[in-house]
Amino acid sequence: MFCLVLHSHLPWLAHHGRWPVGEEWLYQSWAASYLPLTAMLRRLSDEGRSHLLTLGITPVLAAQLDDPHCLSGMHHWLGNWQIRAHEAAGMPDAAHRDLGAREHRASADALTDFELRWRHGGSPVLRDLLDREAFELLGGPLAHPFQPLLEPRLREFSLREGLADAKNRWNTTPTGIWGPECAYTPGMEIGYAEAGVTHFMVDGPALRGDTSLGRPVRDSDVVAFGRDxxxxxxxxxxxxxxPGHGAYRDFHTYDHATGLKPARVTGRTVDSADKAPYDPELASAAVDRHVADFVSTVRRRLRGEAERIGRPAVVVAAFDTELFGHWWHEGPEWLEKVLRALPEAGIRVGTLEDARTQGYVGAPVPLENSSWGSGKDWRVWAGEKVSDLVALNSEVVAAALDTVDKARSLGSAPGRPELRNRVNDQILREALMTVSSDWAFMVSKDSAAEYARDRAHKHAHAMREIAAAVAAGNDASAARLAAGWNAADGLFPGLDARRLPARSAASAVGVSGVAS
Structure with missing residues (x-):
C-alpha cells in the first residue's frame, strides 16, 4: 500500500503584519495550495474515488481558514491578484500580456471557487470532503507546540483541546495525528493512547530507516508510521x-511592476535577471515525466521492501501541504496526476488508518527522542541559537500554570461545579501561543527571526500582564486585559481551562520527556 500524507500548517498570522511576513503568507498559501488541493479532492471524489490521502490540518491553521478577518482578507487578496493580472495584460510587451492572461485565468478560477465554497469558512469545505471519505484527517495539539519540551500537563491539555477543536469544526475527532515537527520523546505514546490517538507520524530515521510497516511504540498499541x-x-x-527542475516556475523571481512571477527556474545558478520566461507547456511536460518517475520509484520501493521483509509493505511519502502550489507552482497538477497514475499502475493507494487496520503493522519499536528537523534531533527547537526562547517558554509555562492552579483552587467550593473562567482560558491561550514551535524554527533557520522573536515575546507579555493583575487581586483589570488580548487574536474559543489536568496527574504523562 502507498500512503500519501500531507501536513497543513501555518502559525497564527492574522493581525500580525502583512509583508514580508504576516497575512500575505497565509493568503498566498491559501490561493496556491489549499484551494487547488480541495478542488482536486472534490474532482476525484466526484469520480467515485475515496481514501485518496491522509491530510493533517493543524488547529491553528483551521482557525485562520474559518476566521472572519482572514476570510475578508483572503477575498480582498484574490481581487488584488486579479487587478495585478489586468495590469500585466495591459502592458505593451508580449511577455507581460501572456503573463497577465495566464494569471487572470488563475485568479478568476480562484475567486469563483472561493466565493462559491469558502465564504463561510474552510470547515464546510473540508467537512464535505470528509463526509465523502476523500481523505483521512490528522489532528494535532493547539498552537503547534514542540511537544517533547512542553510541560506534561500542558502537553496533554494542548492535545486534548486540539482534538476537541477538530470535533467542533468537522464533527470528526481524529484518531491519527501529525505531532508538530514529527517530534517524539518516550512517554508521549501513553498520552496519545489516553487521548484516543491510535497512530502518528515520525520521520524515517526515528525507525532507523525501516519504514516498511507501521510499528507499535514501546508497550502501547499506538502505531508510529515513518516517512520513507x-x-x-x-x-x-x-x-x-x-521542484528545482529548470522548466518549473521560479518561486523567488518577481516581476516588480505587478508582483507576479514571470520566470522559470532555468538553472540553479542562474541569477533572477537572467532567468527565461515561464512556459506552461514546458512545465506540464516536466510534470508528466516526474509523475512517471515517481510511480516507478514507488513501485520499485514497494517490491523491494516486500521482498526484504517477506510480506506486503507500506510506503509512506509525507510532505508539507504548502510545498504543492505555494512553493512548487506545478505541485497541485503533479499531485492529481500521481493520484490517478498510481492505481492505473496497479499500486494500491490508502490512508494511514487503512494501513493500520488492514495489517500493515510490524513488531513494537523502542522509539527514542526524534524529530524531522535538522539532525533528526531537537537542535532546531532546543539548540544554543534558541536558548533564549527555550528559557522564555519555560518561564511562561510555569507562570501560567501556577496562576491558573491558584485561581482554580481559590475559586472552587466543595459540592459546587467549577465555573468557566475566561481569564484562566486566556492565560493558557497566550502561553500556548508563546511556545509555538514556529518561532524557534524561524530563528534557527534565520527565516524572519526578528518577527518570530517578536511574536513569542508579544504573547509572553500578554500572559504576564494578565497574570500580574490576577496576582495583585485586581479581578476587574485581569478580566479587561484577558478580553482585550482575546479580541486581538480571537482564536480557539472552545479552549477551557477547567480541562487542564490537575497538578498531581503530571506523573502519568511521560515526565521523562521534559527538557532539563
Missing amino acids: LQVSYRVWSPKSGY
Whole structure:
C-alpha cells in the first residue's frame, strides 16, 4: 500500500503584519495550495474515488481558514491578484500580456471557487470532503507546540483541546495525528493512547530507516508510521527534488511592476535577471515525466521492501501541504496526476488508518527522542541559537500554570461545579501561543527571526500582564486585559481551562520527556 500524507500548517498570522511576513503568507498559501488541493479532492471524489490521502490540518491553521478577518482578507487578496493580472495584460510587451492572461485565468478560477465554497469558512469545505471519505484527517495539539519540551500537563491539555477543536469544526475527532515537527520523546505514546490517538507520524530515521510497516511504540498499541525518505526525497530534496527542475516556475523571481512571477527556474545558478520566461507547456511536460518517475520509484520501493521483509509493505511519502502550489507552482497538477497514475499502475493507494487496520503493522519499536528537523534531533527547537526562547517558554509555562492552579483552587467550593473562567482560558491561550514551535524554527533557520522573536515575546507579555493583575487581586483589570488580548487574536474559543489536568496527574504523562 502507498500512503500519501500531507501536513497543513501555518502559525497564527492574522493581525500580525502583512509583508514580508504576516497575512500575505497565509493568503498566498491559501490561493496556491489549499484551494487547488480541495478542488482536486472534490474532482476525484466526484469520480467515485475515496481514501485518496491522509491530510493533517493543524488547529491553528483551521482557525485562520474559518476566521472572519482572514476570510475578508483572503477575498480582498484574490481581487488584488486579479487587478495585478489586468495590469500585466495591459502592458505593451508580449511577455507581460501572456503573463497577465495566464494569471487572470488563475485568479478568476480562484475567486469563483472561493466565493462559491469558502465564504463561510474552510470547515464546510473540508467537512464535505470528509463526509465523502476523500481523505483521512490528522489532528494535532493547539498552537503547534514542540511537544517533547512542553510541560506534561500542558502537553496533554494542548492535545486534548486540539482534538476537541477538530470535533467542533468537522464533527470528526481524529484518531491519527501529525505531532508538530514529527517530534517524539518516550512517554508521549501513553498520552496519545489516553487521548484516543491510535497512530502518528515520525520521520524515517526515528525507525532507523525501516519504514516498511507501521510499528507499535514501546508497550502501547499506538502505531508510529515513518516517512520513507527514499520516496519522499524524490520530491522533497533541495538538491535533486522535482521542484528545482529548470522548466518549473521560479518561486523567488518577481516581476516588480505587478508582483507576479514571470520566470522559470532555468538553472540553479542562474541569477533572477537572467532567468527565461515561464512556459506552461514546458512545465506540464516536466510534470508528466516526474509523475512517471515517481510511480516507478514507488513501485520499485514497494517490491523491494516486500521482498526484504517477506510480506506486503507500506510506503509512506509525507510532505508539507504548502510545498504543492505555494512553493512548487506545478505541485497541485503533479499531485492529481500521481493520484490517478498510481492505481492505473496497479499500486494500491490508502490512508494511514487503512494501513493500520488492514495489517500493515510490524513488531513494537523502542522509539527514542526524534524529530524531522535538522539532525533528526531537537537542535532546531532546543539548540544554543534558541536558548533564549527555550528559557522564555519555560518561564511562561510555569507562570501560567501556577496562576491558573491558584485561581482554580481559590475559586472552587466543595459540592459546587467549577465555573468557566475566561481569564484562566486566556492565560493558557497566550502561553500556548508563546511556545509555538514556529518561532524557534524561524530563528534557527534565520527565516524572519526578528518577527518570530517578536511574536513569542508579544504573547509572553500578554500572559504576564494578565497574570500580574490576577496576582495583585485586581479581578476587574485581569478580566479587561484577558478580553482585550482575546479580541486581538480571537482564536480557539472552545479552549477551557477547567480541562487542564490537575497538578498531581503530571506523573502519568511521560515526565521523562521534559527538557532539563
